[in-house]
Amino acid sequence: MSKPLEILQKYWNHDAFRTPQEEVIASVLSGKDTFVLMPTGGGKSITFQVPAMMMDGICLVISPLIALMKDQVANLHNRGIKAIALTGGIHQDEIIDLLDNCEFGNFKFLYVSPERLQNDWILERIKNLPVNLIAVDEAHCVSQWGHDFRPAYLKISKLKEYFPKIPFLALTASATKRVQEDIIAQLELEKPAVFTKSFARENLAYMVFNVEDKLHLMEQILKKNKQPSIIYVTNRKACTDTVRQLQSLGFSSTYYHGGLSSKEKDNHMKLWMDEKVQIMVATNAFGMGIDKANVKTVLHLHIPPNLENYYQEAGRAGRNGEKAFAVLLTNPSDVIHVESQFLSILSDKAFLNLVFLKLCNYFQIAYGEGIDEKFNFNINHFCTKYSLPIVKVYNALQFLDRQAIINLSQEFSEKITLQFIIPSKEVMRYMSLHKQDEEIILTVLRNNPGIYDSQSIINVSLIAKKSNSDENKVMAILHKLHEKQVIELHAKNNDATITFNEVREDERTINRVAKYLDVQNKLKISQLKSVVDYIKEDKICKNKLLLNYFGETIAKDCGVCSYCISKKKTKTNxxxxxxxxxxxxxxxxxxxxxxxxxxxxxxxxxxxxxxxxxxxxxxxxxxxxxxxxxxxx
Known part of the structure; x- marks a missing residue:
């Protein structure tokens, strides 16, 4: 059998493990249940990917993050490793084919959401797989005291019945002491080996500045530190507004948020990764799989909702070990504003029920129906139609997503439908006169029977692939056909897709999950208070405050945070x-x-x-x- 380091070198081109990756891998290979708390950027995925490659069979990876699953599967494919992800919105026939591949195709990794494990027939198929390791990513989701609790995680421990001799590996990047203990209990880990890497980042200076003019101080910071930077904001509008302000000051910048198409996200990301622009302005949608070592400054213009998120986002600075800065800018009105706004967007049971009822009506789902149905969704249109507040609705939808009632995929989509409105003979005549368009038109016709009779949904990327063309050319030809009245074309942009995971039962659906709502609201209020305390406390080292929140106690001040710097200043005459x-x-x-x-x-x-x-x-x-x-x- 290959040694862990040989696997690491062969597939990941690394010459050494980071602490404590090698010790975790040894624990897993010995067959022990293992718990790992490793802050963001520590390389958690290596701790299950390497041992899984050393053993016969397939590694079952449970994760709630569709984007992360897709990202990891793509990375494994690029390394020549066979992996599959059962993400939301995949129909039953396709799932059966994918699970057949897992059983008979020598695949090494199967990524599933915890909600998928609640389907009995999927669980039955997984029970027959040669599983060698069960990795539970984002394990804090199993705890009601975690910042992203998902009830579906509570069912994961049932896998112990089917795989009693297979080790469990629970992984998280941020968990308080209380949450750590809850994870071990809820997943029923048996005498687990526990590895916790310190949250301390000696090269990272945590700075909090209370200023009236954020833009002016931001300009000073970015001029002083001209290396790659990230600026986090709370919404899409703030992304574009901040980029516009930065560009007016002479800074090269781009932006990233959930409303961009995949292609736009990739293009903007590449500009920043290739350092053609200095600054990435982003919402919390930015961060998944980001591994840029030389980020000098991570700057938050708005107050984050909890210290778990803040620590992860701030921790994207200074991964090369050089001194870096995590800066949080506030002004006197921020705290008052965020507290009042925060309370106003928390859903109660009545509002949650209203949103779910309107959502079902919006998509014309009848009572007792709707399971596995998938819809394109534009939240602005939905909220305008029913006169509902957008942010509060979004939070309600996120809660329904975490409870597995719906699957909310925030992946920008463009739904293209078309219908030929001239007879087939005229279409043939058009192709004979426009040979350059012929292959794309024929591909559309071959892949969409009935396209003369009604509007048909077009998969532009598939048409491009099968016609040996690209998506831009396909769209250009479709628009030309529309202008020449050969086809009737409709293109509709959507912010997201929604998949219903259950039949519609109105209040019965909401009653079942409402018990979690009150607990989560109280937790969110408590977490926001911790952020406000972190901001307002001006007599304790910021590094000490953060570490204390995550259950670590240190005696020495860090010497580099905003508090420690203020102590060093000479007294003004x-x-x-x-x-x-x-x-x-x-x-x-x-x-x-x-x-x-x-x-x-x-x-x-x-x-x-x-x-x-x-x-x-x-x-x-x-x-x-x-x-x-x-x-x-």
């Missing part, structure tokens, strides 16, 4: 600063930013000095926010 400000204002009127630049004192000290001078009537502030000497009468 305000008498001298007052004199300098008076001297400058005797020459001309200035605003606070100009005064700070000219005096070269810290911004907070300048503001404090200006307040003192205003209180003593030494200066005045004008309507244009400029300061000047008060003229004595």
């Amino acid at each position: 305000f008498a001298i600063l007052h004199e300098k400000i008076i001297g400058l204002l005797e020459i001309q009127e200035l605003d606070s930013r100009d005064i700070q630049k000219l005096t070269k004192y810290p911004k907070d000290d300048v503001i404090f000095a200006l307040q003192n001078l205003l209180e003593t009537d030494s200066i005045i502030v004008k309507s244009n926010n400029n300061y000047s000497i008060k003229i004595q009468k």
